[in-house]
Every structure is written in C-alpha cells, then in structure tokens.
Amino acid sequence: MADGQVVTRARTEDQVRADALGQGIDAALVEEALRGRLEAFNELVTRHQDHLFALVYRLVPDRDQAADAVQEAFFNAYRNLASFRGGSVKSWLGRIAVNAAMDMQRARRRRPSQQYPEFEDDSWQPPADKDVEPESKALAAERTEALARALGDLPAEQRNCIVLFDVEGYDYAEIAAIMRVEVGTVKSRIHRGRLALRRALISNRELFRG
C-alpha cells in the first residue's frame, strides 16, 4: 500500500454479528459442559477444532505435532473449564492452544525436525479452485512453500507474534498477554520478524506480487 495507509483491522457488521451469535452459543455450551455434559464440550471442540488446528499448525510447522498440541489444548480446556471467566470462548481456546503450541516448540528445540514437511511432500497439495489456471496453481504452491520455509526459519518467538497478529488478528496487547511479555517486545518481534521474512524471500519476491 504505497500511499502509506496503515493496515486496518476493521471487521464488517456481518462479521461482528456472527461473532456475537457464536459467542452466545459457545457460552451456552460451556454452561452445559460445566454441568457434566461431555457432548456439550465436544460440540465446542467441533466448532473450534479447525480454527485451532490452523492456528497451531502455523506455530508448530509439523502436522502430527500440531495435532498433538491441539489435542493437548482441548484436554487442558476440559480440565480447566471451571476457570473460564466469560468472554470469548474462541479467544480462550486460542490462548490455551498457543500455550500448547509453545510447549511443543520447546520440545522441538530439544528434538529438531523438518519444518512444514507437508510442503515438501508432493502427496499433499494446497487446495485450489477448479477454475484456477494450472500456472497460477503452481505459482501459489511455490509461494506457499517459500513462505512456509521462511516462516520456519524465523525464531519461534517472532513467528508466533507474526502469526497471532497477521492471521489471528490479535492486537499487540493481547499477544503480549498470551506470550507473557511486554507489549514493546511483541512489537519489536513483529517488526523485526517481518523484515527478516522479507530478507528471506527477497529472491522470490516476484511470487508475492500480483
């Protein structure tokens, strides 16, 4: 955005309404689950598992490990359901999932493994519209692979902050609360992480334009 207009995070009215409705349903399900109904909790799991897996997968770039982290997050959520103090269940679950992902990252530091192996594996390809040209499809796959590799090479702290900000839409203060660091630290990690990503992708910059 060359005119200098900064990123805005405005949501449409429909999104806000849908979120409010979703929060009401989540709150009712939490109430039911607190009364001991496992089905209610599993309904919460069903509603949020795709979102949590997508979030955790970006933080823990290995599908199996991400799945383990998500499962752990749901276990933790069930165990600590009574500690839920209202508000957005989605955000609460997101925080638990991020913590589970960071635990997994710490474990990975002790046992390094390949980052985003799915993008190296031809047996899985990112989904694409049927109408998309094969050339565009190939370009998108190449872009995804390059971005995944660059993200995987970032320090986990920077990657976490960037994902939470760019993908999840958390603001700086929320990320600071989740990661238990100062807001200034979050800002620094995001800005420096973005510059590092750009340096890593400078030779592939054409993939990201247009």
Next chain:
Amino acid sequence: MDRTASAAHSSHDELLIARLFGGDVDETERAQALDLMADCPECAALYADLRAIADANAAMPIPPRPRDFTLTAADASRLRRKCHVWSPIFGAGLRRSLGSSLAAIGLAGALLTGVAWFLGGSMTATSGTLMADQGVQAPVAAAAATPAAAATAAGGEPRPGAIGAAPSDATAAPVLGPGANPVPAASAPDGGNPAALPTAEPTTASGQQFNGASPIALFGGENGASGTKSATTEGAASQSGMDARLLWLAGFGALFAIGLTIALLPRLPRGRGRGTRT
C-alpha cells in the same frame, strides 16, 4: 534502480517502514516514514513487500486436520480424576529437585557414617560415642587405657592409646598433670615386672606427648577424671556408640530412600503429562 538510490536507501530506517506497516508509529514518525517512501523507491518497495507477505501469510493454506479432537468418555474420566498428590504441592521440576537433594544428602551422610565406621576402632568408636552422647566420651579412652596398663604390668610395652586417661586403679598407665613430675604407675597387682614400668612414656593430661595416638582418642580422654569410668560403663558406651552409628546410618539411608522416591515417583497420568496454562 541506480547505485545512488541504493546507497541512499542503505541509510534509511527499514524498521520505521515496518513499524508504519504495523501501525506502530506516532504522527511525527508517520510523517517521516511517508517522506521516506515518497522519496525512496526501495522503501516503497519494502512496504509493498511487507504487505504482500502478510497477505500471503494470512492466506497460506493449511493441510487438512488429521483427526477429530473430540474427547471420548475415557478421556473425560481420566481428565476429571484428581491430580497426583504431589501436583498441588509443587510441580514436577521442584519435586525432582527436592527429591534429588534429599537423596544426595542421605547418600552423603550414609557414606560419611560408613567411612567413619571403617576408618578405625578407637577413632570411630569415639566419634560414634561423641555423636551419640557427648557426656560419655572418656570411657572409650579408658577402654584403651586399661589394656595398655595391663600390658605394661605384664612386662610389655605400654600402648599409647592410654594417653591422658587417668588410672582408675592400680593398672593405670602413668599420667602427669601439667607441670608434674613423671611418676611411675603403680606396680601391677599381679606382681608384674616393675622394671618394665619406666619404659612406659610419661604423658601429660593435656596430651603433649601422645606417641602417635589418635587425636580423637586423646580428645575422648582429655579429662583425666573421666577415665575413672568402670569397665561396665565402657561396654555400655561402646554399645551406645554402635547403636548411634546404626541410628545415623539408618536415618541417612531412609533420607536417601525418601529422596529417591520423591524424585523418581511417576505422577499419575494427567492428560499427557504437561502442565496447564490457561
């Protein structure tokens, strides 16, 4: 892009552009950043790249979820179970540290007690006695003194273990008070050779001449009066020292075992074992 522009860009603050993109600038900085982007094509390109990368990141496809994460009844039952008894008190790390420390103390104590036990009769007996009962120190030295005097009385060489122990009866070794003249011990009641007596080295109560005897033995008998304990008391004291050693050894052993148990005791399953932060 010409070389002059690149050289100029190298002095520009890329972090300022990144902060502008992240909405983390005040009005002054915003104006500076916009000026940079207006004047420097590379700064403008940087901003465009940051935006493109952020968009691509948000749109990055995610592989399909490998499984369903709903909880089974067994999961729920396991998760509802009470945590392990240690968990409310302290976490795994602290538990292991405490357990290891206790085990180390227990092991060190047991080793020290064992070493002291095996280092030698008079030394360990006295140290054991000292540990057990500070008031029953002398009999250990007295126990050594009596046979020494007996040996002397029998015509043999006096044993240095008797140093400092006052004679409890006629069989005692020679003892000198500070500044006193050496006085031969009383002759043996059984008629032993008195000529052998002068060969016994005179000693002082303060233990100035101890002829290689263990300082601990000296310590045990430094009070001459204490040497008057009877043989019966000696036996009791020796038994008491043995009991004390055993007591200490058992205590340290128990400490070691408790520490090891705390450190190695596996926690009951809680989810998959990791802590919970919500």
